[in-house]
Structure formats: structure tokens, C-alpha cells
Amino acid sequence: MNPIVVLTFAMALGFAAVHLFVGNLAFLDVVPRSRWLSFAGGVAVGYVFLHIMPELGAHGAAFAASTGFAPPVAEAMVYALALAGLALFYGTERAIVVSRGERRTTEGRDRPAHGMFRLHIGASALLIFIIAYLLNHREDESLPGLALYFGAMVLHFATADYGTRNHHPELYHRQGRWILAAATLAGWAAGLMFALPALVVGSLFAFVGGGIVLVVLKEELPEERRSYFLPFLGGAALYAALAIGELYLVT
Template identity: 45%
Template sequence: MIWLSFIFALGFVSIHLFSKSLKLMKVLPRSRFLSVAGGISVAYVFLHLLPELSVFQKNLQGELKNSGLLFIESHIYLIAMIGLVVFYALENSVKVSKKKSKHVEKPKAAIGVFWLHIVSFTLYNGIIGYLLVREEYENSWGMTLFFIAMGVHFITNDKGLRATHLEDYDRYGRWLLAAAILIGWGIGAFTEVHEWIISMLTAFLVGGVILNVLKEELPEERESSLLAFCTGLISYSILLLLL
């Protein structure tokens, strides 16, 4: 399925480069589609990625006993929590930076915070590109479901990053995030690593997705829709359970 994964990687790249042109991204108040997208991402995390972490943990028993990574065998979910905390810290730094420039008509984060934010999301995208190849899918449908869940998640992330960093995101950020997908895919396609690395990357991704979805859904100014969120969550959950 290497060619299918490459096509999906190009799909991710297209989302980052052209999501700004989507009509739904220009809808104010916030498009209901973005709430549906959040529901889809959460459903994928809780019904696919989290159960997979449990499998990883079982498979790792005894594999790391002679290394400094022994704790991962029993605490894989700790990595997921670290992923959540890392992205929470990033969002907090962005909020603090924007408050300092609130006197400006369109406040945005300081350039240093922008680069910290973008570098972190570049690594985040690289992990997704890598897992697009290295994740163990039962069939092409499994990879397709991953693509759909992460694709709509990228649309939501793009909306948030563009609103936070304005022209800096379009000038630099989206290109770096798009490139990170292809770099991650290339590493996954041409190298093979131990299962514990895949398990750590998956766990970190889980924490990141959960935080990034919730920070887009919960703030009052987002004008998100509970009905749309639940529609995406329930419909995608049914799809995951049936396939």
C-alpha cells in the first residue's frame, strides 16, 4: 500500500496549501464543518488509536527490560499525556504573547512564539506522515479512515494557526507543515524502526490530537456547534465500528 500512502500524503500536503481557499474556511460565525471535523478526529482517537496503544503496551512487555526505556512497557499512556501537556504549553504561550500586543488592531503572537509553534506542529505533522506509512492497517480501508480523520484535523489546525499568526502562517507556516508530511512519509517509507518508537509516536500523537481538538471546540469565541460535533463523532464512530 506504499503508493496509496503516497497519494494520501500528497492529499495532506494539498490540504495545508489550499485549505485557505475553501469556502467553509471563510464562513463566520465558525463553520459547522469544523465542529464535525473535531468529532471525527476524537472518534478516531478513542476508538482506534487508544485501543492500539493498549496492544502496543502488551507487545512491548519484556522488550525493553535492559534499556532506560523500561517505563514505556507499563506507561505508554504517559507519553500521550506528555503530548497533551506539550501542546497545552504551546497554546498558553501563544495566548500570553497575543495579550502583550492587544493594543494592535489584529494582535498576533510574537515572531519567536510563532516559530516555536510552527516547529512543534512541523514535528507533529512529520509524525503523522511517518505513521501514514508505518501504522499497521488491516487493509486499504484502514489507511483511508486514518487519512479522513487526520485530513479534517489538519483543516481545523490550519484554521486555528492562520487565525493566530495571520500572514506569517501563509508565508512560512503552511509550507513547512506541508513539507513535514512528505519528510515524515519518506522516513517511514525508506527506513524501518523498532515497534517501541512507533508506539511512542502514536501515543504522543494521541495527546496532541485531543488537545488540539478541544482547544478549537471549547472557547466561547469559537462559536462551535455541539450538535455538529456529536454528528461527526457518532457517524464516524459507527463507520469505525462497522469496518
């Protein structure tokens, strides 16, 4: 079997393990917010700005060639897809927060409605499916690039799953984590079976970038999170150093 396929399968299993076992990481369940979650958020944002965003510019050329639009228009379309990813996850988060507030007022239960759980897990599973698919279809196919992708996404999943579990603790443990783990392995398998056109892969990269930015920032920015700036900055700076070091070695 192709060694890269074995490696990406091991990485997909690592992603799935985060979904399944993040609830067992007791050191994350502290008040104020764990510094490790802020560090993980910084790494994920660093990945977006130092890998995904530059690649969007490259995919703009593929859009221009495939659609016939002028390069500025094609590039704007790529970034519009990133905006769509951000908007989708913002809308999902707002719906959950509103539902949680309504139930707190009317029923005294600090939980969103069950329909919101399905919406939240569905949107998260979509993002996770795409991220796992891209394990086998990335612009940067080098081993260091793949390792950086894996590290950034593992930390992103820890942050995102912690937030999901906070909204739906019982349902996440019983159902949600298994759905997300299954979405991970399904995305990896789809990456082996289907090689999508460059235009579609570029669209997926853009969508993922917008989604990750929203998920990370909504976990870090609200005042009640009591998050930490220095660990967030440290995670972003560490990832930036690794990414720039990789580019230096490659070039």
C-alpha cells in the same frame, strides 16, 4: 512500484494539499464558527478514541516485552507519552495566547510575537511529520483502516491549520503552509526509508493521540469559538459507525 506505496504517497499529497490550500476554503471563514470545522473535530476525536487509544493497549505489551517492566507499568508509560503529547501542545497554545494578549495590550496588534510563530509551526510540523510517517507504519494495515486514518487526519489538519492561520494569518500564508507541506512529505519519505522498532512506533502513536486531542478540543471548547455541538457529535458518531463497521467486517 508497490501499490500501497503509491496509495500512501497520494495520501501524503492530500495531506500537503490541505496545508497549502485550507486558506482558500472561504466557507470556513464565517461567524459563528463553521459547522464543518466542528464536524471535522468530532471525526478526529473519534479516531483517537476508537483507533489510537485501543492500539495503545496493544503497544503496552510491546513496551513490557522491550523494557522488562510489569504490564501495568509498561501500559502506564504508554499513556504517559500520550499525556506528554497533550502537555506539549497545551504549553505551545498557552504561550501563543499569552504573547498575543501582551502585544494587543502594548502594541495594539492582535498577533503573537514572531518567535511564537516559529514555536507553533515547529510543534505542528513535528506532529505532522509523525502522522505522515505512520502512513507506512500502522498497526492496522488493512485498506479500510488506512482509508479511515486518511479521512480522520485530513479533517484534523483542516481544523488544526485553520487555528494556526487564525493566530498567524500573514506568516502562515507566506511560510507556515509550505513548512507544514514539506514536513508531510518528509514524514512520508522517512516512513519508506526507516522502519523503527515496535516500541518506538507505539511511542509515536501515543504522542500523536495526546496531541490531536488537545488540538481539537482547544479549537472546539473556548466560548469565543461559538462552535456547534451537534456537528461535532455527528462527526464523532459517523466515525464510530465506520470504525465499528470495519472491525465487524474484519472479524
